[in-house]
Amino acid sequence: MPSAETLLRAEFVDLEPSGIGKVVIQGFGDPEVLPLWVGEGDTPTPEPLRRAAIEALDRGETFYNIPRGRRELLAALKTYLERLYGVEIDQGRLVVPGSTMLAVAFAAQMVLNRGDHAVVVTPHWPNILSVFEMMGVQVSFVRQEAHEGHWALDINKVAEAIEPGRTKALYINSPCNPTGFILPPADVRRLMDLCRERGVVVFADEVYHRTVFTGDVAPSFLEVAAPDDPVISINGFSKAWAMTGWRLGWLVAPAGFEGQLSTWSMALNTGAPSFTQFGGIAALGETGEPIVRELREGYREGFEIVRRRLGQHPKIELRVPDGAFYAFPKIKGLTDSLRFCERLLAEEKVGTAPGYTFGPGNEAHIRLCFAMSHEKLDEALRRLVRFVDRHL
Ligand SMILES: Cc1ncc(COP(=O)(O)O)c(C=O)c1O
Structure with a gap:
């Protein structure tokens, strides 16, 4: 009889856990651990958004929805995106699956x-x-490089990596997890032109679109794309409104596929949970804006704490993120980032993510999320520095 392994897709059998998962599993749920390992803070979703979902539940919003997303939510999304980017977006291009991850x-x-x-x-x-x-x-990588203490991307290298007749997709995440890099508007346009010309679909992961430290919103492919351009903008509620546990995200697809988007939404999960969608509607309107700003201010201060603790350390090279809420420091002498994170967790009860899991060339890096409340963040960084001083 054939074994399960031979019957399952080879790609499934070969899947490896990410380095983040490997560390988290060793300390998840331990109340003593100060967790900087995943992309969220430690304060619950703000009350007005929670209330919108609670009221929806109490009204009995517990039934199936339109699978592509409730009409009011799709309408709110359209209004939000149009206001943010100053472009028209046909509602038929929008899908709200159960999470940003599911949108990807x-x-x-x-x-x-x-x-x-x-x-x-x-x-x-x-x-x-x-x-x-x-x-x-099959994947090829194009690496962001250091530039004046920040991270930058050479668009010429992206152009070189796109192989005519072979390359089907480009994945770019701006603001970037883990570097905080933001693609400047001129480069968004150049990449859109390049991908249009070469028949490449852009996967524009814009989930950190409001977590920017200059201005109010990061440049988006939606600002430069024609409705039928080959770009899928992926976004969600997790980061801008601190709604990670809600599992609510969206995508904007090229125009002309409303029927297919509906059919696949139906088949994939028949839409996001009903009551969570009311939290999304509240987030996208006036209620949500002060929340976005207040959270962002907290992250900005969070980075200042990181800068104070790590910025002058002789063994730590810290680049400044322009957005998102991660630091991705390089630690001199570090050769095994997974072992470093495991030992840091065991000895100091601080959870971080090992650099190797963010792609080739990152073995000397670790990622830490600075969205945590400030006192705890400061204490976690104090312990991290103590650990580095002890071992490197
Ligand atoms: C770059 C990026 N894309 C997508 C996601 C998925 O977001 P969600 O948790 O809303 O599914 C994350 C989550 O951390 C992320 O960092």
């Missing part, structure tokens, strides 16, 4: 065939590789 998988299912080639801008969020690997996609 949805986009991959829309576009990719086994054997396709994709270019991924790195250092990158590890889950994107799991998705691409699961689809049987």
